[in-house]
Amino acid sequence: MILQAVPLTPELFEPYGQILMAKNGLPERLVWAANIDNRRPEAQGNLTFMSLEPEQYPVKVDELERHRFSHQVFVPLEGTNHLVVVCPTKNDGFPDTEKAIAFHATGGQTVNYNANVWHAPRMVLHNPGSFIMLRWDADTDADTEFVSLKQPFIVEPPGKGLY
Numbered sequence: 001m002i003l004q005a006v007p008l009t010p011e012l013f014e015p016y017g018q019i020l021m022a023k024n025g026l027p028e029r030l031v032w033a034a035n036i037d038n039r040r041p042e043a044q045g046n047l048t049f050m051s052l053e054p055e056q057y058p059v060k061v062d063e064l065e066r067h068r069f070s071h072q073v074f075v076p077l078e079g080t081n082h083l084v085v086v087c088p089t090k091n092d093g094f095p096d097t098e099k100a101i102a103f104h105a106t107g108g109q110t111v112n113y114n115a116n117v118w119h120a121p122r123m124v125l126h127n128p129g130s131f132i133m134l135r136w137d138a139d140t141d142a143d144t145e146f147v148s149l150k151q152p153f154i155v156e157p158p159g160k161g162l163y
Contacts, residue, residue: 001097003155005057008084008103008111016086016117017071020110034112038136039069046137051130052122057157061085061120064095065146070136072113074122079107080129085120085153086113095147102155118147 006012010019018034038045064087076082087100095118104125105111113119122131137143 001100001151001153003085003100003102003153005083005102005104005155005158007158008105008109012101013084013086013103013111015088016119017114018112019105020112021106021108034071034073034110035114036071036073036112036134037115039115040136040138040142043070043136043138043143046133046135048133048135049130050122050133051128052124054127054129055083055123055125057125057155059083059123059125059155060152061123061155062149062152063146064097064118064120064149065144066095066116066118067113067135067144068116069142071115073134074111075132075134076105076107076110077130077132080131081105081107081125081127082111082129082131083120083123083125083155084111085155087118089116089118097149097151097153100153102153104158120153
């Protein structure tokens, strides 16, 4: 399945979570800017640093993941552009791949996935990049569920001049 990436906006991403980005210039402070729910009392905050090698368009996505009990926040460092691919959950609990959408995110956009949202693993675009990630984990298989896609997504870049 071919997906055409679109520029990431808070409005388009709203069904899947929150996007944190400067909107009105400085100074700006948004309190309670995103949900960071923990749905398991035994889970603890897991703050992770990650550095990744870049992907180049077209990007192949052959796996999705979700975190049923926790939101997951990715804060890009040093201007890291990144790819965000999401899809809703069907009634049977599996991803509704027919409704998948791909977003091209800039290094100034923090992504907060709602709990139980299917999404592609973190991917950086163009250059190596780093993130801070926050999720609630209990060191069990329920922390992260993975599903392999029978038909991978091929993500094409946004229209010329948009990234």
